[in-house]
Amino acid sequence: MPWTYLGAALLLLVIGLLGLNLLSALRRMREDAARRALDLARFQEELAILREKHRKVTLEPLPWNGFRKFVVSRKTAEGAAVCSFYLTPHDAKPLPAFKPGQYVTFRLPDTRPGGQIIRCYSLSDHPHQPHYRVTIKRAGAPAGAGTSLAGVCSGIFHDQIREGDILDLRAPLGNFTLEPADAEPVVLIGCGIGITPVFSMLATLMHQKSRRTIWFFHGVRSSREHLFKAELAAFARANPQVHLRTCYSQPGPDDRLGEDYQVAGRVTLELLQRELPSNNFRFYYCGPGAMMEELTGGLKQWGVPDTHLHFEAFGPLSVKRVSHVTAMPATPAATRPLVTFRKTGTAVPWDGTHETLLDLAEHLGIGIASGCRAGNCGTCVLAMQSGEVSYIQPPGSPPEARTCLTCIAQPKGDVVLDA
Ligand SMILES: Cc1cc2nc3c(=O)[nH]c(=O)nc-3n(C[C@H](O)[C@H](O)[C@H](O)COP(=O)(O)OP(=O)(O)OC[C@H]3O[C@@H](n4cnc5c(N)ncnc54)[C@H](O)[C@@H]3O)c2cc1C
Ligand code: FES
Structure with missing residues (x-):
């Protein structure tokens, strides 16, 4: 008799364990399916952004060449x-x-x-x-450096x-553009000289007598840097749907809160969350790199989809110091792509130390002219004798076949460049 109870108990235990396993397997499957659905949604969103960027850079002919x-x-x-x-x-x-x-x-x-x-x-x-x-x-010039810099x-x-x-x-x-015919509410943010493209967006909407809801945040240190002050104030006065917030981070002694500026401090996510009625806007922003990184991360965390984030950096410093002028050893590491600069007879393995081919060339003391260093101006273009590159961000306009914009390019495998 006790053996029968023991057998039944064991059977129940086995069934229980099987049930638990089954339940946890089902839960895992549900979680996997949800994760896959989320990944797919993210992938589709990123694809939509890339398609849109690709469409913009390939389909629209330039009004003039050169x-x-x-x-x-x-x-x-x-x-x-x-x-x-x-x-x-x-x-x-x-x-x-x-x-x-x-x-x-x-x-x-x-x-x-x-x-x-x-x-x-x-x-x-x-x-x-x-x-x-x-x-x-x-x-x-950088702080402490002479005016020659x-x-x-x-x-x-x-x-x-x-x-x-x-x-x-x-x-x-450029792809950092506002479609004036859209009706969606927008938040335009320009910090420092980064106001220029977003002011153009606002001026366009005002010229078209758009009824779109517009929040305009302008971040500067004080009235000394307050650009387009009269125009901005006039736009806000004449258009109740324009909400202007000028932020002074270091107001001068004569700067008046409520008159010259509306916010003491910088443009931050906390400010946006405090001022905006919701996160349901398209955001266009331009300013110093640190502010843009902070805003992009913060806005994503706030639930703003990638497709609603539009930003432009004015590029890294156009002038970079050459740190070393001696070439790295020409022996390639077995698994790393080999980057060859044909004219200078330099070949080095791509080990990921440098972000772009232009950075690598400068590190080696190989002179390549550059301008924007952001894939926009075309100055750093080089012919490729062989190989392929990928871009860390989409070029402003696609370079010709068998050439690459070195300031945003990384080798996909062995590559031979004409420099
Ligand atoms: C798409 C885009 C749009 C832009 N729009 C605007 C705009 O509307 N308005 C605007 O003013 N700018 C804008 N810019 C930035 C502009 O293109 C230039 O980068 C900017 O004017 C600086 O160029 P520069 O020749 O005067 O300085 P550069 O000579 O290129 O020097 C850049 C900085 O590096 C410093 N520097 C120079 N040498 C050294 C060294 N050896 N060590 C350390 N630091 C050094 C300089 O002091 C300077 O601050 C935009 C950029 C891009 C990519
Ligand atoms: S430096 Fe302007 S595209 Fe590379």
């Missing part, structure tokens, strides 16, 4: 160390429209023989004007470019 001559028709001071330049076509032919948020690329002669300086500047007005306008901040191109614009001068411009480009 460089076109423009006259500086007006130059105005906008505040501390910032000037606006108004540009009209030298050939007096019509001025092509652009999308608010796009930038133009300038080519200035360098003092070195045959040298040239290439830099990108966002268009800072709406596209229905008879001119293009760019607004340029003088890039000062001050920004080259912005210095030339401030000190040498005069009304009547003729400049070379590439056609407007």
Whole structure:
């Protein structure tokens, strides 16, 4: 008899264990299915973003190829160390429209023989004007360094470019654009000189008499850096759907809270969460790298989908110091792609120490001209004799076949470059 009880108990135990296993297997399957569904949703979202970017960079033809001559028709001071330049076509032919948020690329002669300086500047007005306008901040030297390290191109614009001068411009480009015909509410954020593309977006919506709800956050240190103050105030006064929040992080003694600015402090996620009625907006933002990283992470955590985050960095420093001029050993590690710079006869394994092929070339002391260092201006393009590259971010416009933009390129396998 006890054996019968024991047998029954064992049987129940086995059935119980099997049941538990079955339940936990079912739970795991449900969790796996949910995770897969989430991964798929994320993948589809990322695919949609990439498709959209690809569509923008491949389908839209440029209004002109190469460089076109423009006259500086007006130059105005906008505040501390910032000037606006108004540009009209030298050939007096019509001025092509652009999308608010796009930038133009300038080519200035360098003092070195045959040298040239290439830099990108966002268009800072709406596209229905008879001119293009760019607004340029003088890039000062790093703290403690001599003035010889001050920004080259912005210095030339401030000190040498005069009304009547003729400049070379590439056609407007860029994927950081607002679709003015959309009706979705938007949050526009511009910190420091990063206000230029988002001001263009706001000015476009105002010009089109858009009824779209717009929150505009402008982050600066004090009134000395407060760009487009009168225009912004006029837009907000005349349009109840425009909510303007100017944030001073270091207000001056004469700066008046409530009059000159609305918020003491920086533009942060906490500020957005405090001011906005919800997270249901499209966000467009431009400013210093640290602020953009902070906002992107914070907005994602707040539940804003990737598809609603649109941002642009003005690129890393255009000038980088060459840290070493001696080549790394030419022996390739067996499993690493081999990067060969044909003209200089240098071959090194790609070991992931450098972010891009341009960084690697500079590390080796191989001179490659660069401008934006963000895949926008095309200056760093190199012919590829063989191999393929991938890009760490989509190029502003796709380079020709068998060439690559080294400032955003990484080798996919062995690659031979014409440098
Ligand atoms: C898409 C896009 C849009 C842009 N829009 C705008 C805009 O609307 N307005 C605007 O003002 N800018 C804009 N920029 C930035 C602009 O293109 C330039 O990068 C900026 O003007 C600086 O260029 P520069 O030649 O004056 O400075 P660079 O000579 O390129 O130097 C950049 C910085 O590095 C420092 N530096 C130089 N040498 C050294 C060294 N050896 N060690 C350490 N530091 C050094 C300089 O002091 C300077 O601060 C935009 C950039 C991009 C990519
Ligand atoms: S430096 Fe401008 S595209 Fe590479």
